[in-house]
Amino acid sequence: ETGVTQSPTHLIKTRGQQVTLRCSSQSGHNTVSWYQQALGQGPQFIFQYYREEENGRGNFPPRFSGLQFPNYSSELNVNALELDDSALYLCASSLEGRGKKETQYFGPGTRLLVL
């Protein structure tokens, strides 16, 4: 158990809809990263939030957006869902500071199916 939780565990949406996924970071962590893991692939970095501001983004379109709240919980929002958005969405939290890399701890993921 990493202390990182995600909700919901599973979700089914239809093409064109919008979805919000949630993540609760491990206690004391100030950074959250979101990853998309398509079936049979490794996780792909979507973006990272540090102290409520976006701090890096991968090769994902603007319809993927996020928020980080003062309690360091986080949301991933995806608009205009496409079939290819079907994947396992993982969030990872870490404690970053002083330019020093820290380990990211992953939650169990939310499996999204777009029909």
Next chain:
Amino acid sequence: AQSVTQPDIHITVSEGASLELRCNYSYGATPYLFWYVQSPGQGLQLLLKYFSGDTLVQGIKGFEAEFKRSQSSFNLRKPSVHWSDAAEYFCAVGASFGNEKLTFGTGTRLTIIP
């Protein structure tokens, strides 16, 4: 740009046999290297990490990995596998400092036969 290659998509090993999973990385500076394990339908669990220092790193569940800068490799090893080790294994690389992303390989699926 950083990248990770896991050349073996699927490996089958007999229970009790030794295991080595290969990982090659590409990164311009000193990398931070990780191995994660993922059981079916689950998130990622950290097995071990290399930041600096001793190039042979010990992890959980009896796993170890060796960082070889000259070969740009970070292979994962276990002397004797157990049936419970069957899972997907991911190698990842990150920047040595700063809040940068992890780049993952495509994974190696490990099957254990009795």
